[in-house]
Amino acid sequence: MIHLEDINKTYPGAVPLHVLKGINLDIARGELVAIMGASGSGKSTLLNILGILDNYDTGEYILDGTLIKNLSENRAAELRNKLIGFVFQSFNLINYKNAVENVALPLFYQGVSRRKRNALALEQLDRMGLADWAHHLPGELSGGQKQRVAIARALITKPAIILADEPTGALDSKTSVDVMQVFRQLNSEGMTTVIVTHDPNVGAQTNRIIRISDGIITQ
Numbered sequence: 100m101i102h103l104e105d106i107n108k109t110y111p112g113a114v115p116l117h118v119l120k121g122i123n124l125d126i127a128r129g130e131l132v133a134i135m136g137a138s139g140s141g142k143s144t145l146l147n148i149l150g151i152l153d154n155y156d157t158g159e160y161i162l163d164g165t166l167i168k169n170l171s172e173n174r175a176a177e178l179r180n181k182l183i184g185f186v187f188q189s190f191n192l193i194n195y196k197n198a199v200e201n202v203a204l205p206l207f208y209q210g211v212s213r214r215k216r217n218a219l220a221l222e223q224l225d226r227m228g229l230a231d232w233a234h235h236l237p238g239e240l241s242g243g244q245k246q247r248v249a250i251a252r253a254l255i256t257k258p259a260i261i262l263a264d265e266p267t268g269a270l271d272s273k274t275s276v277d278v279m280q281v282f283r284q285l286n287s288e289g290m291t292t293v294i295v296t297h298d299p300n301v302g303a304q305t306n307r308i309i310r311i312s313d314g315i316i317t318q
C-alpha cells in the first residue's frame with residue numbers, strides 16, 4: 100500500500116531544518132502500524148507526506164501503485180480525497196455542526212445529495228455506537244465520542260488507508276483504549292491503519308511499531 104524510498108525533507112528557513120533523513124518504509128495492505136518517536140523527531144512530517152498533505156524533497160513515494168511526486172494541487176487533492184482518511188489529536192470537528200453534519204461533510208464536497216449523505220453519515224455513526232448522539236453538537240460530546248465522530252468522518256469516503264496523528268493524545272487512558280479498540284476493529288475488517296503516537300500503550304495495541312529518531316527510522 101505504501102512504499103517509501105530514501106525520502107528526504109528539509110523545512111527551508113534562515114536555518115534549514117533537515118527533518119526526514121532517508122526514510123525507507125513499506126506498509127502492506129491491511130497492516131495496523133504505529134509510528135513512535137520523541138517530540139520533534141519527524142512523525143507528523145512523515146504522516147503528512149503519507150497523506151499527501153505535504154511534499155518531500157528527494158526520494159520516491161508510491162501509494163497504492165501511484166507515484167506521489169510533483170503532483171498538481173488538484174491531483175493531490177483528488178488522490179487524498181479518494182484514498183485517505185485523517186484523524187487528528189484535536190478531532191478537528193466543526194463546533195456549530197452536529198455529529199451527522201460533521202460526518203457527512205466530505206460527501207458534501209463530493210457533491211453527494213443531502214439526503215444520501217445524511218443517510219450514509221447516520222449509518223457510519225451507528226457503526227461507531229453513536230446513533231443516539233447523531234444530532235448533538237461536538238460541545239455536548241465526551242472526548243472519546245468526539246474522536247469516534249472524527250473516525251466516522253474519516254471513513255465516510257471509504258478510504259484505502261486511515262492516518263491518525265496522536266489520535267489518543269487528548270484522551271484519558273481508558274478512553275484511549277476504547278478508541279484503539281475502534282481502530283483494531285476497523286483493521287480486523289481490512290483497513291490499513293497508521294497511527295502516530297508517543298504512548299507505548301497505544302503502540303502495544305498495534306501489530307508493528309516503527310521507531311523514528313531525529314528523522315531516521317531506527318527500528
Ligand code: ADP
Binds near residue numbers: 142
Ligand atoms: P513530531 O510530530 O515527531 O513531533 P514534526 O514532524 O512535527 O515532529 O516536526 C519535526 C521538526 O520539524 C521539529 O523540529 C519541528 O519544529 C519542525 N517543523 C515541523 N513543521 C514545520 C514547518 N512547517 N516549518 C518549519 N519547521 C517545521
Ligand code: MG
Binds near residue numbers: 142143144
Ligand atoms: Mg507530531
